[in-house]
Amino acid sequence: MVKIIYEIVQHDGGWAYRLGGVYSEAFATHDQALEAVRIVMAEQQVGDESVTISYQDESGRWHEEYSDGGDRPEVEVVDSFEGEAPPSP
Template sequence: MTKVVYKVVPHDGGWAYRLGDVYSETFPTRADALQAARIVAAEQQVGGEPEEISWQDDKGIWHTEYSDGGDRPEADVEDGEEGVAAE
């Protein structure tokens, strides 16, 4: 199973959560960013409906796959300032 970790960090004069190199909007307080990150992490784990997914690879070839809607990653939130997982 894939795991994603949202990190709460100082950003652009406030606070944001980050996944990899991508930042959320800026929040005025760390608590606000932490709350938003927890919401996003919870939503990331909600399954969807079964469906077919079409995508194009880097060589321009199209692929079609079936998703059962339940293959969601495990998501966690880490307080980047403290460097610990936020419960």
């Protein structure tokens, strides 16, 4: 089974979730970024029809794979936030 790990991080003057070096849009607060990643995680758990998917890797190359609609990944969030963000320099 595939395991996907999202990280909640400071990004672009706000907060974002990150997967494999790719950032989501920036959110004004940590809680908004956390809620957004929880929505994404829930959507990834919904089964669907089997399809062929296309995606781009870190080096910009495109790939195609067959995806079994019932084969859902294990998803986790890493969030080390423990309070207010440090002040910007």
